[in-house]
Amino acid sequence: MNPPKIFELILKWIIDNEDRESLVGDFAEIYKYRVDESGRFITNIWYLSQICKLIPAIFFESIFWSLIMFSNYIKIVYRYFLKHKTFSAINLTGLSIGIASTILILIWVFDEINYDNFHKDADKIYRLNWDFKWKDREGIGSGTPPPLAKTLLNEIPRISETIRIHPLGDMITRYEDIYFNEEKIIGADSNFFKFFSFKLVEGNVDKVLSSPNSVVLTESTAKKYFGNVSPIGKLIKIGEDKIETRAGYSQKKNYNSLYKVTGIAKDYPKNSHIEFDMITSISSIPSVDFFDWSWIWMQVVTYAKVDNKDWLPQIEETLKKIVGEKAPAAFDRVGFSYEDLINNNGKWDFPFQPMDDIYLGSFDIGNRLGSIGNENYIYILASIAFFILILACVNFVNLTTSKSISRSKEIGIRKVLGSDRSKLVKQFLAESIFFSIISTLVALVVVILFFQFYENLSGKEFSLSSIITVKNTIVLFGFVLLVGILAGIYPALFLSSFKPSTVLKGNSTLKPSNLNFRNVLVVFQFTVSIFLITSTLIINQQVDLFKNKDLGFDKDNILIVDNSNNKLGEKFESFRSSLMSKTGIENVSITTGVPSLSWWQDYYKVEGKEDEQFELASYHADENLISTLNFEIVKGRGFEKKFSTNSSSVILNETAVKNYGWDNPIGKKIFYPGTGYFDVIGVIKDFNHASLYQEMFAFGLFHISSSFPYNPNSFVVIKLNSKNITSDHINLIENKWEEFVPDKPFEFSFMDETIQQQYTAETKLRMLFSIFSSLAILIACLGLLGLAAFTAEKRNKEIGIRKTFGASVTSLQILLQKDFVRLILISNIIAWPLAFYFMTKWLSDFAYKIEIGFSPFIISALTVNIFSIIVVGLQLLKTVRRNPVDVIKYE
Amino acid sequence: MKSITRIEEIIMLSILNLGANAYLVSILGYVSKTLGKSVSLTSVHLPLSRLEKNGYLESSFGDATPVRGGRRKKIYSISKTGLQALEEYRNISNKLWDSYLKTETR
Numbered sequence: 003m004n005p006p007k008i009f010e011l012i013l014k015w016i017i018d019n020e021d022r023e024s025l026v027g028d029f030a031e032i033y034k035y036r037v038d039e040s041g042r043f044i045t046n047i048w049y050l051s052q053i054c055k056l057i058p059a060i061f062f063e064s065i066f067w068s069l070i071m072f073s074n075y076i077k078i079v080y081r082y083f084l085k086h087k088t089f090s091a092i093n094l095t096g097l098s099i100g101i102a103s104t105i106l107i108l109i110w111v112f113d114e115i116n117y118d119n120f121h122k123d124a125d126k127i128y129r130l131n132w133d134f135k136w137k138d139r140e141g142i143g144s145g146t147p148p149p150l151a152k153t154l155l156n157e158i159p160r161i162s163e164t165i166r167i168h169p170l171g172d173m174i175t176r177y178e179d180i181y182f183n184e185e186k187i188i189g190a191d192s193n194f195f196k197f198f199s200f201k202l203v204e205g206n207v208d209k210v211l212s213s214p215n216s217v218v219l220t221e222s223t224a225k226k227y228f229g230n231v232s233p234i235g236k237l238i239k240i241g242e243d244k245i246e247t248r249a250g251y252s253q254k255k256n257y258n259s260l261y262k263v264t265g266i267a268k269d270y271p272k273n274s275h276i277e278f279d280m281i282t283s284i285s286s287i288p289s290v291d292f293f294d295w296s297w298i299w300m301q302v303v304t305y306a307k308v309d310n311k312d313w314l315p316q317i318e319e320t321l322k323k324i325v326g327e328k329a330p331a332a333f334d335r336v337g338f339s340y341e342d343l344i345n346n347n348g349k350w351d352f353p354f355q356p357m358d359d360i361y362l363g364s365f366d367i368g369n370r371l372g373s374i375g376n377e378n379y380i381y382i383l384a385s386i387a388f389f390i391l392i393l394a395c396v397n398f399v400n401l402t403t404s405k406s407i408s409r410s411k412e413i414g415i416r417k418v419l420g421s422d423r424s425k426l427v428k429q430f431l432a433e434s435i436f437f438s439i440i441s442t443l444v445a446l447v448v449v450i451l452f453f454q455f456y457e458n459l460s461g462k463e464f465s466l467s468s469i470i471t472v473k474n475t476i477v478l479f480g481f482v483l484l485v486g487i488l489a490g491i492y493p494a495l496f497l498s499s500f501k502p503s504t505v506l507k508g509n510s511t512l513k514p515s516n517l518n519f520r521n522v523l524v525v526f527q528f529t530v531s532i533f534l535i536t537s538t539l540i541i542n543q544q545v546d547l548f549k550n551k552d553l554g555f556d557k558d559n560i561l562i563v564d565n566s567n568n569k570l571g572e573k574f575e576s577f578r579s580s581l582m583s584k585t586g587i588e589n590v591s592i593t594t595g596v597p598s599l600s601w602w603q604d605y606y607k608v609e610g611k612e613d614e615q616f617e618l619a620s621y622h623a624d625e626n627l628i629s630t631l632n633f634e635i636v637k638g639r640g641f642e643k644k645f646s647t648n649s650s651s652v653i654l655n656e657t658a659v660k661n662y663g664w665d666n667p668i669g670k671k672i673f674y675p676g677t678g679y680f681d682v683i684g685v686i687k688d689f690n691h692a693s694l695y696q697e698m699f700a701f702g703l704f705h706i707s708s709s710f711p712y713n714p715n716s717f718v719v720i721k722l723n724s725k726n727i728t729s730d731h732i733n734l735i736e737n738k739w740e741e742f743v744p745d746k747p748f749e750f751s752f753m754d755e756t757i758q759q760q761y762t763a764e765t766k767l768r769m770l771f772s773i774f775s776s777l778a779i780l781i782a783c784l785g786l787l788g789l790a791a792f793t794a795e796k797r798n799k800e801i802g803i804r805k806t807f808g809a810s811v812t813s814l815q816i817l818l819q820k821d822f823v824r825l826i827l828i829s830n831i832i833a834w835p836l837a838f839y840f841m842t843k844w845l846s847d848f849a850y851k852i853e854i855g856f857s858p859f860i861i862s863a864l865t866v867n868i869f870s871i872i873v874v875g876l877q878l879l880k881t882v883r884r885n886p887v888d889v890i891k892y893e
Numbered sequence: 894m895k896s897i898t899r900i901e902e903i904i905m906l907s908i909l910n911l912g913a914n915a916y917l918v919s920i921l922g923y924v925s926k927t928l929g930k931s932v933s934l935t936s937v938h939l940p941l942s943r944l945e946k947n948g949y950l951e952s953s954f955g956d957a958t959p960v961r962g963g964r965r966k967k968i969y970s971i972s973k974t975g976l977q978a979l980e981e982y983r984n985i986s987n988k989l990w991d992s993y994l995k996t997e998t999r
Binding site: 024 | 916917918921934935938942954957960961962964965966967
């Protein structure tokens with residue numbers, strides 16, 4: 003019967019002398035007697051009490067002595083700091099920069115990974131997605147059909163709660179004479195405030211959304227419309243009254259646009275993937291009601307609560323069965339066959355996605371209610387943070403060991419006076435931790451100074467209250483210790499290994515192996531720097547390509563005015579002619595789509611290949627769009643007012659013609675099922691109507707007068723004929739707009755900016771890489787400075803002797819620089835393939851990409867080399883210039 | 894003069910009595926038996942380490958037994974100075990007893 007292992011371990015750990023082994027043995031023996039006498043449990047308690055009795059004595063002893071020693075260490079650091087001011091400042095700068103960048107990056111990373119964690123039941127909430135495969139189309143999306151939530155709740159007992167949210171899209175919202183185009187209106191089931199942890203400031207949680215035509219405003223929305231007056235009970239108009247019918251169904255539903263304000267909610271937290279300014283009761287939206295039977299109308303987002311995640315596989319299985327029972331009827335009703343779909347290897351599933359995965363894990367799925375993040379960015383950023391921190395630590399190592407000669411006497415004397423190696427290691431670790439604490443304080447100041455700038459750069463708002471928490475403070479403290487130990491452990495081991503006899507005699511016998519280790523560190527630093535610089539240059543070229551690539555149409559001097567839901571209506575023609583009469587305005591056109599902003603995508607049949615379906619992106623525009631955007635007509639003609647056939651004509655792009663395999667496209671026909679045929683009257687040159695991420699694809703331009711399909715998007719595109727768009731132009735257009743439709747908001751954007759916005763991610767990445775590669779090279783150069791100082795100190799006698807024999811400053815510089823240039827060349831050789839590999843991988847996401855040429859590699863190599871030669875040269879100059887007499891007189 | 898306390902004397906005498914088998918647990922047992930009451934571990938261990946530090950005891954490592962989880966015993970024996978100290982203690986005690994007994998019988 004032996005004592006528990008863990009007790010013995012503790013005892014062993016506490017007893018810190020040579021008796022350790024036999025004492026533990028004695029304890030084991032006594033333990034045995036006692037177990038026989040009074041049982042195991044009581045004996046265990048006795049053993050523990052013995053351990054507890056030992057603790058205070060040991061604790062007191064070690065604390066007492068280590069405090070005395072610690073104060074001595076701090077004193078030494080302080081003196082050392084004062085004595086080597088420049089050196090210490092360099093060391094601190096490097097470490098502070100590293101820590102500040104790491105903190106900034108980590109703030110970003112934590113913000114991203116903590117999305118949606120404010121919900122009380124975040125770990126129980128799941129979003130249902132729609133995973134489908136139908137003929138050649140497959141995909142996954144976040145839209146689900148209206149009956150799904152009800153079905154889940156009624157038929158699967160393990161699901162405790164469900165909710166549906168329907169995003170309404172852009173709506174014009176009005177209260178008396180205040181109106182706005184609201185983009186974040188959602189319709190939600192009445193349990194919204196119970197299901198999620200969004201806070202309700204006014205109103206009854208159970209009742210605010212329970213009756214149709216109720217609306218809850220957020221605090222800032224309420225302020226926008228009502229100022230300081232309480233909005234409760236007021237009537238707000240959202241959209242327009244209308245009677246909704248759906249093609250093919252005899253039902254009609256009235257949409258009543260008057261909503262009663264029943265509550266006020268707190269603004270949604272910044273880290274919520276569900277964004278809203280107004281929440282209406284979902285029962286007020288006729289279409290949701292319309293499709294109560296439908297398993298095909300994928301316009302609501304469904305969430306469900308499941309208490310235990312182990313139940314999920316079974317729930318998903320059950321759901322599949324239920325969908326298999328319910329969906330066929332819905333399919334039949336619209337003339338499709340669910341059987342066909344399943345028999346042809348199709349699928350129509352609704353998988354569960356955990357709440358904490360939605361923001362970062364929805365790259366393919368998307369998010370209808372807000373934004374999504376990019377997981378890759380988190381990885382890139384986190385690795386940059388890691389590398390910068392390592393660079394800073396490496397720097398510290400290099401600088402500290404380079405000062406070893408000046409400290410070797412101190413170490414020798416400490417050893418002679420009885421300090422053993424572990425005490426010295428403790429001393430140096432205390433020093434590096436001290437440095438790390440100071441640097442962290444400096445870094446915190448830097449972080450605070452740059453916080454605003456950083457928020458702008460990242461395009462995010464960080465809530466400080468969620469950053470400054472007890473947990474994070476502890477993390478920061480641990481981080482400081484980690485940095486201190488990481489940076490200090492090598493110098494500590496290295497410096498404490500000096501033999502007092504050699505050191506005190508005055509020979510600094512520094513083993514070459516130490517230099518080698520340091521060389522490895524320098525190579526590492528420069529590899530990272532060169533990698534970052536090369537990558538920055540390549541990212542730069544790609545972003546320039548995005549900016550400057552000829553897209554196949556004019557994007558400059560073009561203003562896009564939002565006309566969604568046909569704000570102008572019949573008045574467009576007169577609006578247009580009144581604008582055209584003004585100077586400065588070259589052309590005005592109306593269209594349902596604009597490059598990079600919006601287009602319609604659908605399937606068509608084409609003449610000659612009737613059994614196939616072809617995908618075609620399209621706009622519906624008037625006859626002026628081609629001249630406004632300067633599309634090039636390759637064959638045939640554009641729309642012309644004088645023809646009555648415009649509504650049954652289409653203009654295709656070259657890709658479409660190529661896909662259809664037509665030699666002579668003019669006069670050929672394409673069909674849209676249920677509407678009729680369209681004659682091809684012209685062919686335009688390919689233009690990038692989507693982003694440069696995508697290949698060119700088939701595009702067709704229809705006339706605005708063709709009635710299919712219903713598309714609420716509409717834009718007025720205005721081309722100005724001056725070099726720069728001034729506020730006069732905008733005022734002019736706005737005044738005209740006010741004149742024609744005073745009750746509709748005027749909203750505009752610039753075409754070139756809109757296009758550029760697609761590449762925000764890359765622009766941001768470029769910014770980050772530029773900043774961090776500059777920091778990396780700065781830190782690396784600081785490290786090099788240290789190494790140069792070390793070499794100079796180590797070789798100063800050699801230099802002195804060479805000088806007495808007539809070596810010139812230049813030749814000495816060359817001699818000493820040679821080693822460093824070699825190191826950097828090695829770094830180049832390592833960094834180039836790495837940069838090439840990762841950048842090729844990054845570029846592979848884009849359909850239009852630059853060829854990676856030689857220039858980024860050459861430029862980065864040159865930059866780094868020149869930098870290092872200057873830094874090393876300046877440092878060596880001091881040594882090389884010294885009078886040889888001062889150096890060798892002691893021999 | 895080499896001073897030891899009463900408990901130290903008891904412990905040292907126990908060690909002498911135990912001979913080659915004097916280690917912490919056996920000493921503890923012997924002392925308890927002699928005094929007729931249980932003695933705590935620390936009240937033996939602390940004097941032992943003090944005595945060893947002052948050079949009254951010598952120690953060597955003995956056998957490992959399975960009962961001890963395979964750990965060696967630390968066997969104590971009395972050093973020369975230790976013996977002297979014991980003798981001195983006894984002499985003083987004897988002297989005091991003698992003089993007291995003399996006055997009693999007179």
